[in-house]
Amino acid sequence: MAQNLFISIILLKIWPSCTLFFKSDPLKIDEASGQYMYDEKGQAYLDCINNVCHVGHCHPTVVEAGCKQMHKLNTNSRFLHDNLVMLAQRLVETMPPSLCMVYFVNSGSEANDLALRLARHHTKGSEIITLERAYHGHVLSLIDLSTYKLNHITDGMHTKPDFVHIAECPDTYRGKYRDTDYPMKQLADLYVGSVNDIIGKIHAADKQVSCFIAESMQSCGGQILYPEGYLSKVFKSVRAAGAVNIADEVQVGFGRVGTHMWSFDAQGCLPDIVTIGKPMGNGHPIAAVVTTREIAASFSACGIEYFNTYGGNPVSCAIGLAVLDVIKNDKLMENALKVGKVMDAKLNELKSSHQLVGDVRGVGMFWGLDLVKDRTSREPATDEAAYVVKRAKENHVLLSRDGPHDNVIKFKAPMCFSVENAETLVEKLDLIFTEIAEGKMPQHSECKVANGKTYRRGAAPEWPKDLSLVLTQEKQTKVEKKNTRFN
Amino acid sequence: MAQNLFISIILLKIWPSCTLFFKSDPLKIDEASGQYMYDEKGQAYLDCINNVCHVGHCHPTVVEAGCKQMHKLNTNSRFLHDNLVMLAQRLVETMPPSLCMVYFVNSGSEANDLALRLARHHTKGSEIITLERAYHGHVLSLIDLSTYKLNHITDGMHTKPDFVHIAECPDTYRGKYRDTDYPMKQLADLYVGSVNDIIGKIHAADKQVSCFIAESMQSCGGQILYPEGYLSKVFKSVRAAGAVNIADEVQVGFGRVGTHMWSFDAQGCLPDIVTIGKPMGNGHPIAAVVTTREIAASFSACGIEYFNTYGGNPVSCAIGLAVLDVIKNDKLMENALKVGKVMDAKLNELKSSHQLVGDVRGVGMFWGLDLVKDRTSREPATDEAAYVVKRAKENHVLLSRDGPHDNVIKFKAPMCFSVENAETLVEKLDLIFTEIAEGKMPQHSECKVANGKTYRRGAAPEWPKDLSLVLTQEKQTKVEKKNTRFN
Structure with missing residues (x-):
């Protein structure tokens, strides 16, 4: 506990220009194996974004x-x-x-x-x-x-x-x-x-x-x-x-x-x-x-x-x-082909059922979902993409977003990602897209715009904490402790 | 044996701009420990140049x-x-x-x-x-x-x-x-x-x-x-x-x-x-x-x-x-101080007895010997420096040379280098400097000069092989084999 607090404090001092995933509530990953990462409580996350640990974490x-x-x-x-x-x-x-x-x-x-x-x-x-x-x-x-x-x-x-x-x-x-x-x-x-x-x-x-x-x-x-x-x-x-x-x-x-x-x-x-x-x-x-x-x-x-x-x-x-x-x-290229076919079919099904999904594009273990507010104007759904990434994390699925409008959900998982993993991912996305369609995404002010571009991740709106997960609640407590002790 | 040959051939193809130490007769190092490196025959070399494996190889x-x-x-x-x-x-x-x-x-x-x-x-x-x-x-x-x-x-x-x-x-x-x-x-x-x-x-x-x-x-x-x-x-x-x-x-x-x-x-x-x-x-x-x-x-x-x-x-x-x-x-800074004092004394003794040594400079585990043909003109002894490095290697001591004239013998050993190692190094240098003073260094044409600078190591003169060492003889044979097989 003290250590996590220590980290938060130090990171502010030590590495101000570093891009963390989930900056407002960063993950502390302690272990990883295959396509799974584990936080300090031992909770598993499905890693859909790590194109570095290519053949699987700690192979x-x-x-x-x-x-x-x-x-x-x-x-x-x-x-x-x-x-x-x-x-x-x-x-x-x-x-x-x-x-x-x-x-x-x-x-x-x-x-x-x-x-x-x-x-x-x-x-x-x-x-x-x-x-x-x-x-x-x-x-x-x-x-x-x-x-x-x-x-x-x-x-x-x-x-x-x-x-x-x-x-x-x-x-x-x-x-x-x-x-x-x-x-x-x-x-x-x-x-x-x-x-x-x-x-x-x-x-x-x-x-x-x-x-x-x-x-x-x-x-x-x-x-x-x-x-x-x-x-x-x-x-x-x-x-x-x-x-x-x-x-x-x-x-x-x-x-x-x-x-x-x-x-x-x-x-x-x-x-x-x-x-x-x-x-x-x-x-x-x-x-x-x-x-x-x-x-x-x-x-x-x-x-x-x-x-x-x-x-x-x-x-x-x-x-x-x-x-x-x-x-x-491990026949990982064959696996990429197999998973790629499933992703193609399932992500296009998502597109059929959710207006939010403007474009599905990809191949093998490389996919993007271009989220839009409107399919005709193709106005980028930047805030929605931020919400998707945040909610996915709360559902223990690690995704990221990118592109000039930060509205493209990126998938670039370790190559051992399975067909079952792909199905899990799409199920979670379906649930989150439904939340958005049903107006359950919290309202907030627009992202600030500088030089005609939306700000990068670091300046994304801070979403209210979801207290339904023990992990998140735990971290919330820590933040409060920090305020008590250091302000 | 076939492997070494394989390496020589491939390196010519694969990595033409890479700077190898001892390019004309490169070392194939298989293992290392502390301040020692071992070639494929298990022969030990005293490493006086590795400022990367700082606390000792494979600590x-x-x-x-x-x-x-x-x-x-x-x-x-x-x-x-x-x-x-x-x-x-x-x-x-x-x-x-x-x-x-x-x-x-x-x-x-x-x-x-x-x-x-x-x-x-x-x-x-x-x-x-x-x-x-x-x-x-x-x-x-x-x-x-x-x-x-x-x-x-x-x-x-x-x-x-x-x-x-x-x-x-x-x-x-x-x-x-x-x-x-x-x-x-x-x-x-x-x-x-x-x-x-x-x-x-x-x-x-x-x-x-x-x-x-x-x-x-x-x-x-x-x-x-x-x-x-x-x-x-x-x-x-x-x-x-x-x-x-x-x-x-x-x-x-x-x-x-x-x-x-x-x-x-x-x-x-x-x-x-x-x-x-x-x-x-x-x-x-x-x-x-x-x-x-x-x-x-x-x-x-x-x-x-x-x-x-x-x-x-x-x-x-x-x-x-x-x-x-x-x-x-491991008290490596204390060791650097201790070895540095010995190096200071011993290298300056070398300078007293060999006109070749124009300047001794350094501190701790960082030393340079500026070799000169003449102490008044300070004309760089580039060829002599090349000979020193080559002869040191034949004596199983790894040194390198640098500076704008490639005439400075460099010492930047792993920090676990001992006082005994320093004494060995200086003994070997003493012997090699004596060889040079006695005219035993083979004569050869001057280094080519381009743009007013002596060429870098790669173009250093090729010294005749010393056949007294089994290792070198072995490599010589391989080179001949290569010529027979591939020309």
Whole structure:
């Protein structure tokens, strides 16, 4: 009890810019296993959002591999080690043949930053094309091209550099070109046109494109699946302009789509550089860049060597190898396909019965529910989405929301999520959507709007506490204690 | 045997820009314990260079803590967890009281990049002052201000941005102002003057300084200890200019100096932002930024939240806590002091007996030997340094060399390095220096010079193999096999 209080106090002091889930009433998770997380009272939560602990929390094969190697050797990467070589080899085997060179790093941010360096030295181009709503990482070079973050900076100290060019987000439900206005076949071309226009402008300014960078499916941008043919057509245009294509698979890779290991592959695309991360270590910090022989040669020829202290260390690589083993041995891609089919059917049933659900989109273990106040105007149901996430948590189901209006319910569960879990999730959603339809959602003032955007999660309205759950009541008490003691 | 061959072949394909130690004849390390590393034949090497496995390779307390937590929970940092809070608290306790806010990240590069963001949002300044020879990390924003890397890029695709200003490296032995020309007391002021000049020029251009960033002792730059008073005077000037000071303790922190936990503290300085990394996880990827309440508030107010997927995850923090425990319980700072005194005496004895040793500098577990061809001209003995490192390895002692001329022998051993180990090291060095003095070092052509700089390690001359060691002979055979089979 004292400890939880201690944490609340300290967190205020220590980590003011950290994004916690359920910030107004954060969860203290003590243990986790498979698709379940357990709080300090031992109460289970169904985890529908953890795309990091990819093969299941604390998977014994992964834990065992990491611990075994930790006992033996965990040095920096200045020495030869079998694990590094084997993991590189195994990763290359999952990729198209041209993608055969691997650099190991510690995070998706480090991977995408390195990808930009590779592209720059290979093409000698300076200009970068990225998508609206993109998020590629938290370091300076990536905030530059991540409007998901950049658009919210209000102090004017970090603005889009001139060399970054933002193409329309190919969101056929809520983007510039919509399925209501154009036949689906035409939508891909319209969004490709946005990229082509940028290339034209860059060339007109006598500059050269370095790269196009995009997630193979956009995650933070609102669980966006691109219209058929979009990505391969963009890749073709970009390559024709002498630039390279970077497929960011940090959030969406490692079999999440079910049919393929990589989402770009599922779309029949061949990138020049692939960045991979989050799921790769099942929670352990490891990521990588995979590229072609030619691009790696250009980078080698630039004059400096790349060195990453921890990147590719024996423990990280042992864990990476174990994750690949588990994906195969536990048949997790097959599971993603199976669960994906159930999600598709059940979520579309929800859409039939609830006007709140404007759009259902997804594949395998990657789904989004775009909640709307009105199906014709598609006005985002931001407050309703906040309520859904809060009520789901109270029902011991962990969900999150995202997209430019924070109205898209995100599903990106560990890959061991079962058909029964999917059924539970949909049942809970059905109940919560019914509550909303019946006017049981508490009324409150609108979210404040800054710079034409709704505030991010941190500023979401505080919902009244639901006292029906022991856990919540317990926490409420603690908050009161805190006030008594420290005010 | 086949495996080693396999590794050699694959590494050529997989990781062309990676810096291996002993590139021409790399070591395959299989196990490590304390200050010893073991190759695949079980032969021991005394590790004098690993500043990552700080408290000793595979320290049981650290391994145990990591494994225990891996079995329980290793999720991203979206939830409360005791480990995160406790580690933040413990780190803050080692810092001056004003440095009380902690951000957890995965690497020194991520830490320094975040430090630049904090400085920019807090000061609203755009200009950065860094030191000649600096190395602060491998991401784009840090290569920008790391001439250690930047000066070697030959394809023109990464040049110093205008907002980066480079002050003279305060190296009193080999820098612009030397101990031969000025009394030691004056040297600090002369080097501070270089920073003041830059501040003056920035102000004259009507721009504002954001930060000064420097390692508290320069590591890759050649094991440089700053003249007394230098750092605190620079900090004063920078603060007077409305900017903040970033102390990069990634390589030199966590008690390495012996007297203090942090090298800035040993120099009586108070930075505004401190970045810490490498030793923090004893090989596990964890790093952090520690700053003041005011700077953290400015960052919070900039409009976006900081989120780092793995940063501060329960396993990383369990390991970080264990490292702090071991530093205390194993009395590693006391050990650094004790070994440091022996190193001081013994290395200076070496200097007395070998003209090759131009300068001995260091403290605690951080030492540099600046090798010279001539003590008056101080011409760098680059080839001799390469020979020393190679011969030391053949004598099962792992050393490295660095500095702008690659002529500085670096010592930065795990903190459990003993007085006996120090004596062994110095004995071996004595023997190798004697070989060189007696003309036993093989002759060869000079290192190639590009852009007025000697090439980095990768292009060092290939020394003839010493066949006296079974290990080396073994590897030689493998190389021949490779040639037979694959050419």
